[in-house]
Amino acid sequence: MIKINENYLKLKASYLFSDIAKRVRAFQEANPDIQVIKLGIGDVTRALPVVCIDALHKAVDEMGTDSSFKGYGPEQGYLFLREKIADNDYQARGADISPDEIFVSDGSKCDTANIQEIFSADANVAIPDPVYPVYLDTNVMAGRTGEIKDGRYEGIIYLDSLPENHFIPKLPTEKPDLIYLCYPNNPTGATISKGELGKWVDFAVKNQAIILFDAAYEAFIRDESLPKSIYEIEGAREVAIEFRSFSKNAGFTGTRCAYTVVPKTLMAYDKKGHRHELHPLWNRRHCTKFNGVSYPIQKAAAALYSNEGKDQIRELTDYYLQNARLIRREITALGYNCAGGEDSPYIWVDGKRSSWEFFDLILNKAGVVCTPGVGFGKCGEGFIRFSAFNSFENVQEAMERIRKIL
Numbered sequence: 001m002i003k004i005n006e007n008y009l010k011l012k013a014s015y016l017f018s019d020i021a022k023r024v025r026a027f028q029e030a031n032p033d034i035q036v037i038k039l040g041i042g043d044v045t046r047a048l049p050v051v052c053i054d055a056l057h058k059a060v061d062e063m064g065t066d067s068s069f070k071g072y073g074p075e076q077g078y079l080f081l082r083e084k085i086a087d088n089d090y091q092a093r094g095a096d097i098s099p100d101e102i103f104v105s106d107g108s109k110c111d112t113a114n115i116q117e118i119f120s121a122d123a124n125v126a127i128p129d130p131v132y133p134v135y136l137d138t139n140v141m142a143g144r145t146g147e148i149k150d151g152r153y154e155g156i157i158y159l160d161s162l163p164e165n166h167f168i169p170k171l172p173t174e175k176p177d178l179i180y181l182c183y184p185n186n187p188t189g190a191t192i193s194k195g196e197l198g199k200w201v202d203f204a205v206k207n208q209a210i211i212l213f214d215a216a217y218e219a220f221i222r223d224e225s226l227p228k229s230i231y232e233i234e235g236a237r238e239v240a241i242e243f244r245s246f247s248k249n250a251g252f253t254g255t256r257c258a259y260t261v262v263p264k265t266l267m268a269y270d271k272k273g274h275r276h277e278l279h280p281l282w283n284r285r286h287c288t289k290f291n292g293v294s295y296p297i298q299k300a301a302a303a304l305y306s307n308e309g310k311d312q313i314r315e316l317t318d319y320y321l322q323n324a325r326l327i328r329r330e331i332t333a334l335g336y337n338c339a340g341g342e343d344s345p346y347i348w349v350d351g352k353r354s355s356w357e358f359f360d361l362i363l364n365k366a367g368v369v370c371t372p373g374v375g376f377g378k379c380g381e382g383f384i385r386f387s388a389f390n391s392f393e394n395v396q397e398a399m400e401r402i403r404k405i406l
Contacts, residue, residue: 007143010153016133016375017041020359027363037398039327039386040369042186042345044251046319046391048300049312052250055303059296070295075287077104077259081298084305085259089244095231101263101279103286104293104301106256108216108245112180113138114289115212115241115260118281119178119268126157126176128169130187130376130383132214135180151378160379161188163350167339168196171203179204181230182214184221187376187385188348189324189340194227201230204239210268210278211240216258219249219317221343237263241278246301248345248389249313257293257301320345323395324388330399331386334406345388348373358384366401 020040028036062068076082082099090097105111113134116123125139129152136156139145146154157176159169167190181200183192204211211230218228230236245258252258262282267275303309328341331349341347351358355372362368362384373383388395 005141005143007141007145010140010145010147011137012148016371019375020369020371023360023363024369027367031367034367036363036367036369037390037394037401038369039388039390039395039398040371042248042387042389043253044248044320044389046251046316048251048255049304049309049316051303051306051309051312052255052300055300056296059299063296073292073295073298075290075292076100076283077102077293078295078298078302081302082259084302088305090229090231090261093228093232095229096237097231097261097263102259102261103282104257104259104298105286105290106258106293107247108214108243108258108260109134111243111258111260112212112214114285115243115282116142116144116178118278118285119210120271123177124157124175125155126159126172126174126179128159128161128180128182128185129378130161130373130380131180132182132186133376135212136377158378161185161190162379163337163339166190167348168192171199175207176209179209179211180214181211182216183227184217184344185340185346186214186217187346187371187373187380189342189344189346189385190348191221191223191226191343193225194233197227197230198233201233201236201239205235208269209239210266211236213240213242215242216245217248217344217346218244219313220321220345222321223343226343231261231263237265239266241266241282246304249317250301250304251316252297252301255297255300257297317345319392320388323390323392326392326395326399327386327388330403334403341388347386347388349384349386351382351384353382355381355384361405362402365405366398368398368401 082102085102086097086099127135157172157174161167161169167188213230230240242261246252262279264279266278324341324345327347328338337350339348355374359372371385373380
């Protein structure tokens, strides 16, 4: 008889955002006259930059004639885009990354989920808490954990991210093989200095570990002393894979384009202790299971690296950062401690009560949706996350409603 992958049975019964959607739907049905303001999930709300629209139109026209039509493209991404990524996102900041170390994909969520496939099933995994759920759930699906007990899976090295360590976890005493890090952080909004990130790189070098570094929110960094890439840190080429996305900086959540960097100098070991390059392993996985991002979308992404495109990204991210500053200022004025909202589109709030209690209070009394922190892990209990991805007018209205109830 056919059997299921029983690791899926270890997963929590429902996904965080599904729970939120159910509660919001129930509120809307009971209160049809109240406009719900959503400051929960990190989905952008403003239109694509003009340079992207122009590039899309031109690329679609190219697809309309035989002479310029494009069929299957290179699975790794067109060279015109990978060259711009390497030049602008890395080499311009002193990071030694070449175009052929870049893999264009349809989203960082997919890549951070799939990257674990090239590593051993018995790899020891270190994951922050609170955390973006995809990191944890995909390792559960792969069978790297035991059962869940007291809100945590056996076999995972949890990296507690707390107010007392400014949401930058301490180096673990255990020896991990894979280490997930995300800065600017989702969900806490925390940022990391070059010095602190350097400690993690040194730790990975010492322990022959690999860091999986999610830099999806780097475009929101305004403090030039903060690293936008882990490859700004000496030694990172030997121990790190980086994930980036066009979703949050340019609004590609609906058009789907991202990329992952796997340096050719990155090595891991087989069971006999022989070293192997990870770049060809990821290339094989990528080519086997992925057929590439469409030509028009890659042309739109490439347009973002023009001077006009860079200006339009700056305008977009400045807009959301204005929202973030407003949320942080208003919530702080109400007497709540916050992280994030500076160099990040997320604001992490100590709610002084259980996460779901605070979520329900804000939803049912103010008609505002946030995200309960406990959905991101045990250390998220008592916190909620606000997202700055909405219109400034809606954020103003949401803050006025919350001010009245709190």
